[in-house]
Each structure stands twice: as structure tokens, then as C-alpha cells.
Amino acid sequence: MSTSEKIKGGLQEVGGKIKEGVGRVTKNERLRQEGIADQEEGQARQDVADAENAVQGNVNEIKGRVKSTVGAARNDNAQEAEGKLDELKGKIQKKVSNL
Template identity: 45%
Template sequence: MSGADDIKNAAEKAGGKIKEGVGKATDNESLEAEGRGDQTKASAKQAGENVKDAAHNVGENIKDGFKE
């Protein structure tokens, strides 16, 4: 995974945390829920990137095994 994706996902998650906090502080349930949704979406993207990286690593290991 690229560092840019890591930063982007972390920023989205942090933004969601902020929205959730502001929603709680202002008693705005809609904003609070939107913040939780943003965090969930960022976590799902991160998980997808992790799976993609793991699959890539497995492929590289198999390819390296054939070289030996």
C-alpha cells in the first residue's frame, strides 16, 4: 500500500472522529452518525488495502519460490 493511501485513510478516520465529537457536543445525532460512518468507511478502505497487500506479498513469495 502506498503511504499516500495510509495518510488519506487516517485523515478520513480522524475527520470522522471530529464530526462524531462535534455531533455529540452539539447534540446533533445526524452529524454524530455521519462521523461514525466516515470512520467505518475509512477502516473498510484500510482493510481492503491490507488484503490487497497481503495477496501481492503471497504472489511475490510464490514467484520467488519458482526462481530457486
């Protein structure tokens, strides 16, 4: 969901830039202002999506660390490996949200 919202926000921001430019060229102040508002809303949608990804990344990283630790304590190699994979997934999500 967050990825699609980030894409939608990016498209809305680009559309706002176009609308602002058309308003500027045609001297239509209302259209120019709408374009600026669309850009701000699009950027806000992208920021929310980034925050959601960062939170989910933290959750996955913590969940993975716990699962890995429990697997190691039980001598369960499969659970330990699965936990490490979840932890890595969380780290990747956090990195991607910071791009």
C-alpha cells in the same frame, strides 16, 4: 496504491472521529452519525489496503521462490539471488499488511 489508500482511510477515520465529537458536543445527531459512518468507511479502506498488500506479498513470495529455484537449477547465481530478494520482499509485504 494500497499504501495511499491506507493513509486516506486513516485520515478519513480520524476526520470521522472529529465529526462525531463535534456532533455530540453540539447535539447534532446527523453530524454525529456522519462521523460514525466516516470512521467505518475509513476503517474499511484500511482493511482493503491491508488485504491487497497481503495478496501482493504472497504473489511476490511465490514468484521469488520459483525464480530462485530456476536460478539454482541453471546455476545462475544472479537469477537465484534476484528470486530470493523477491521472496523476501513478499514476506515483508505480508508482515507490513498485518501491522
